[in-house]
Structures are given as C-alpha cells and as structure tokens.
Amino acid sequence: MTASGLTRAGWAVGAVAVGAPAGGYLLGYAELLLLGLAAAVALAVAGISVCGALPAAAYLDRLPARTQRDTRTSCRLVVRAPERRRSRACTVHVQVGDARVAVTVPALAAGRDWTGPVSLPTGRRGVVTVSAPRLSLVDALGLCRRERTGQGGGSLCVHPVVAAGLPAGRSPAGDGHPAGQPAPAGLTHWGLRDYQPGDDLRRVHWPSSAHTGRLLVRQFEQDLQPGLTLLIDNRPDADPDGFELALDVAATLAVACLSAGAGCEVRFTAGPGWRPANPATARAGLLDLLSRTTVAASGQLTPARRGGAAALAVAVTARPDGADPALLAHLSGLGRPVLVHTGPAAAVTSLAAFTAAWPRLAATARSRARR
Missing domain, CATH: 3.40.50 (Rossmann fold)
Structure with a gap:
C-alpha cells in the first residue's frame, strides 16, 4: 500500500501558500501575494517530482537470529520493480531498535530485482526489533513524500562478547571430571x-x-x-x-x-x-x-x-x-x-x-x- 503526503516542511509551506495571499489582500501588501504564489508553485513542483512508480515489493532476507555485540552483522534487502513499469530511485529505511538504517536503491527496469546489504547496528546488547523495510521517495526540497511498507522484519538477539583464551580442555574451574577422560562405569x-x-x-x-x-x-x-x-x-x-x-x-x-x-x-x-x-x-x-x-x-x-x-x-x-x-x-x-x-x-x-x-x-x- 502506497501513502502520499506532505512532510512537516511541506505543511509549513502550504500554510504560507494559503495565509500569505490572504494577509496580502487584507493588508494591501503585494509582496505577500507573490510569496504565497511562490509557495504554491513550490508545492506543485514537489508533488510532480515524486510522481512515478515505487518498487512493487521489498523484504529482508537472511536476517540472523543471533549475533555478538560489536560484530559486523548484516542481512539482505531485496527490492522488486513493478512488472510493467520502471521504478524510481528511492531510499529504503529499516528501523533496528533505536537506530535507523538507510539504503539507497537505484531505478529499476520493469520486473527487475535489486539486492543489497543492510548493515545492522550491534553496539548494544539486548533483543532489538528489526522493522519491515519502508520505501520512501522525497522531492529535492523535502516538501512531499511517497512511502510504501515492505514485508519481513523480526528480532535480533545481540549477545554479550565472548572472549577466547580460557582453558578449553576442561571446566574453567580446573577440577571435576575432565572432558577427555572416559566416564566412570555406572553413569547415566x-x-x-x-x-x-x-x-x-x-x-x-x-x-x-x-x-x-x-x-x-x-x-x-x-x-x-x-x-x-x-x-x-x-x-x-x-x-x-x-x-x-x-x-x-x-x-x-x-x-x-x-x-x-x-x-x-x-x-x-x-x-x-x-x-x-x-x-x-x-x-x-x-x-x-x-x-x-x-x-x-x-x-x-x-x-x-x-x-x-x-x-x-x-x-x-x-x-x-x-x-x-x-x-x-x-x-x-x-x-x-x-x-x-x-x-x-x-x-x-x-x-x-x-x-x-x-x-x-x-x-x-x-x-x-x-x-
């Protein structure tokens, strides 16, 4: 499902496009009329610039269930263009816990797929939620936006760091039954x-x-x-x-x-x-x-x-x-x-x-x- 609308900056420019002409007419300032006209033109240009097809689908592939803190971890982002239309270049956002990862996707020919890596932040231990990818197309002025939510997502368990170097042949306690010794008779x-x-x-x-x-x-x-x-x-x-x-x-x-x-x-x-x-x-x-x-x-x-x-x-x-x-x-x-x-x-x-x-x-x- 595709959603279109104004950004916060777009709403501010829209208020100027409506309010400035009204204020110019009441106060008799021609400059305000021109300001309102310029704001309206900017909104119209922004709306036209975000027209065009977004990719038809996007999903995360090979999302790991577990990783270690401060370890380079990634999954694959798969984006698919519509079957009969060329898709616009866009940005895909993936929310990973409190961090937001952005991936730039190029324009795609009709029916073509694009695959790229998504780096997953692992600087904090814990269980983090990985959102479904969200495709976004924004004009150069940041006034209008078109978005579509993909599929997938899940959770990533970020483990504490495990250091090497402790004895591996027996318990760190150094006592008890060694791992390499035969078990005594009668054990279950x-x-x-x-x-x-x-x-x-x-x-x-x-x-x-x-x-x-x-x-x-x-x-x-x-x-x-x-x-x-x-x-x-x-x-x-x-x-x-x-x-x-x-x-x-x-x-x-x-x-x-x-x-x-x-x-x-x-x-x-x-x-x-x-x-x-x-x-x-x-x-x-x-x-x-x-x-x-x-x-x-x-x-x-x-x-x-x-x-x-x-x-x-x-x-x-x-x-x-x-x-x-x-x-x-x-x-x-x-x-x-x-x-x-x-x-x-x-x-x-x-x-x-x-x-x-x-x-x-x-x-x-x-x-x-x-x-």
Whole structure:
C-alpha cells in the first residue's frame, strides 16, 4: 500500500501558500501575494517530482537470529520493480531498535530485482526489533513524500562478547571430571555433544556421527554437575558500563565451561537462575538469557544452597560496593568463592584484563580451599 503526503516542511509551506495571499489582500501588501504564489508553485513542483512508480515489493532476507555485540552483522534487502513499469530511485529505511538504517536503491527496469546489504547496528546488547523495510521517495526540497511498507522484519538477539583464551580442555574451574577422560562405569548416558580435542574415542557415538556427518560423543550426568557456579549481581545501582563488562565476563566463563563439556549453573541476585536442559542448545540458550538480562528494580540476596566441594563459585558485580559482606557471604555458600569486580574504578576494567587475570584468580581459590 502506497501513502502520499506532505512532510512537516511541506505543511509549513502550504500554510504560507494559503495565509500569505490572504494577509496580502487584507493588508494591501503585494509582496505577500507573490510569496504565497511562490509557495504554491513550490508545492506543485514537489508533488510532480515524486510522481512515478515505487518498487512493487521489498523484504529482508537472511536476517540472523543471533549475533555478538560489536560484530559486523548484516542481512539482505531485496527490492522488486513493478512488472510493467520502471521504478524510481528511492531510499529504503529499516528501523533496528533505536537506530535507523538507510539504503539507497537505484531505478529499476520493469520486473527487475535489486539486492543489497543492510548493515545492522550491534553496539548494544539486548533483543532489538528489526522493522519491515519502508520505501520512501522525497522531492529535492523535502516538501512531499511517497512511502510504501515492505514485508519481513523480526528480532535480533545481540549477545554479550565472548572472549577466547580460557582453558578449553576442561571446566574453567580446573577440577571435576575432565572432558577427555572416559566416564566412570555406572553413569547415566544423558545426551550427545560435539567432539572436543582430547575426548576419548570410546565415547564417540558412531551411529549418530555417521548420520550427522560430524563426530558426536556421549555425555553423562556427571559431566553436567556444576563444576562452576556463576552469580551475576543484577541488583540496583550497578555501573552501566561495568554491568555490560560483568555480563561479558559471565558469558566468557560459561561458554568455556560448556565447550569443555562440563557443568555450569548461572544464578542472579534478583531473578531465577539457569541450568542447561539440553547440551545441544545450552550455549545459545545461555547467551540468549544474558542478552535479556537487565539490572533489577530491586533485589535482595537470599540464602545460598551449599555447592559441591569441588565447585568454584564466581560472582561478577558492577556495584560500587562490590565486596559488600552480604554478597561475599552468599558467594561463600555456593562453593570456593571468586569475586570479579568490574567497572571504571574496579579491578577488572576490560575483558582482556579478566582473561589475563583468570588463571591467578582460579588458582588462588583452589589454594584457599586446600587450607
């Protein structure tokens, strides 16, 4: 459906075209009559300049469902001219969250298609809405506009940044059942996961590997026992930039743990926690959850359930009082505690600084547990 009308500037010029002649007639100023005539001519020329066929259809193709923050992400814009008419050159606008992306489409011969990339802004974590493309034709003076809304659109889940460099052969906790070691007898077969370097070939599930075309290994219940418990402090008063860094830290630790085939549990100081229900979708489910995580309007720490003896408990917080007694007491109740304080004035000011400091933090927690 095509809509035509005046822009704000067009309405202002229209008011001059009507009001100036009336004022000139009443006040006896010929100049106002000429001003009104010039405004009317400008509107007429603007209306004629936007005549012509807009493309008959436009839609977004290959819109990704997920991406990582600050990653170059795009989809395809497909525009189709009418079957029997040549379409005018126009501009296509796509609303991506709070940002508006404009793409210039050239004139198209009758029945021809045009395809071009649409860059999707990913500078902010979260779930953003991507609108259907809107074709727009505006005259040179910006007085008249013709528009048509295309099809498609959807949502884009922008994940936190996941840094590489943490141990990939076993849980980041450094304890528990290694990913490459055969499972002890008597464990229950829980599911399948992709083969990781170091996995024992006796755990390869050959029928499923032949069916999917990639190596899959059996995963057992013991593999999924939380060797790492993450506590994300989403209580109020968190530093905004520090909170984003805290989620990057949490995502990096959790993904490294899941990639090693080890168990991981995520908790929040305000809100329900998360544990993987399916190894095949655990990573995507976790990162989707962290994409939707926000600072709570209110929050109070509840008593912690005691973690396992080998469990490492990591809290990430961006509050000014990151080491407050309530958080430390709660963290100690989950396992061997490690506190990661993020933010401008905190110990961890970047994701690179965290990955460099993590081996020392984990080793310190293990040495304290042995005392």
